[in-house]
Amino acid sequence: MSIQEEKGKTLWSEIKKGNKIALSTLYNDHFQTLYEYGYRIYHDKELVEDCIQELFIRLWSKRESIQIRGSIKSYLLVSIRNAIFNEVKKSEKFFPISQEEVQLNFKVDYTVDSEFFKDHLQDDQITKLLEGFNKLTGRQKEMLYLKFFEGMSQEEVADIMGITVKASYKLSARALANLKDLMGISAPLLLSILEYWKRV
Structure with a gap:
């Protein structure tokens, strides 16, 4: 714990x-x-x-x-x-x-009074991450936000989003695959970037 x-x-x-x-x-x-x-x-x-x-x-x-x-x-x-x-x-x-309609507006950016990106605003990877991130579906964005930005477990994410754990794994895998393609990087590199932000 x-x-x-x-x-x-x-x-x-x-x-x-x-x-x-x-x-x-x-x-x-x-x-x-x-x-x-x-x-x-x-x-x-x-x-x-x-x-x-x-x-x-x-x-x-x-x-x-x-x-x-x-x-x-x-x-x-x-x-x-x-x-x-x-x-x-x-x-x-x-x-x-x-x-679902409400979730379409789910967005991660620099403008929600967040300190999250404060020290990394010039980092090109962040620009690519956010551009790719915000092209995902609302549910995919919410999934990755909770999992990586808030550091929640897969079980907790499923509970928060009101879906089964199995469905949450499928949604997570689909979101990561789409984000990888949008950023034009390898899966291991994407995971290392996201894991880094989980620790910020």
């Missing part, structure tokens, strides 16, 4: 005991991750921020009944994804849209 996962479990244990400072710490630790992921799903800053606020209000009010079996980060990502889709459904009730 990573240090982050261990800290998350400790904080959740304290939250269940009624520790508001632990809730605040959990919020501060994960706000940026939730915001960046949420904003990439749906480009509405206010809606995403409201969903994050509601998520933590729910965590506090339902803390005694909520059961978190995996990592707290995985639970929060699942929750924010579902919350955003539910809010979009409400706001688009006169013009119904599906999750």
Whole structure:
């Protein structure tokens, strides 16, 4: 178990005991991750921020009944994804849209208040990576983002995206193959690049 996962479990244990400072710490630790992921799903800053606020209000009010079996980060990502889709459904009730349509807008770039690429903006590989990445389908982009940019396990990615583990492996393999072709590089080189960013 990573240090982050261990800290998350400790904080959740304290939250269940009624520790508001632990809730605040959990919020501060994960706000940026939730915001960046949420904003990439749906480009509405206010809606995403409201969903994050509601998520933590729910965590506090339902803390005694909520059961978190995996990592707290995985639970929060699942929750924010579902919350955003539910809010979009409400706001688009006169013009119904599906999750697939929302996911078409999923994008990774330099513009979501992220420090992710801060020290590498001149790197040609990053330019090629992002150009290729954003030509993938929405589901493929989300898959690789969660797996490599957020460092989630294949099982966690499947849980977050609401698909089976088997389907997640197929989607991951297809996304990597497409990205490799779009970047014009070998599979081993692509994996080494993505594994590097997983460690940033």
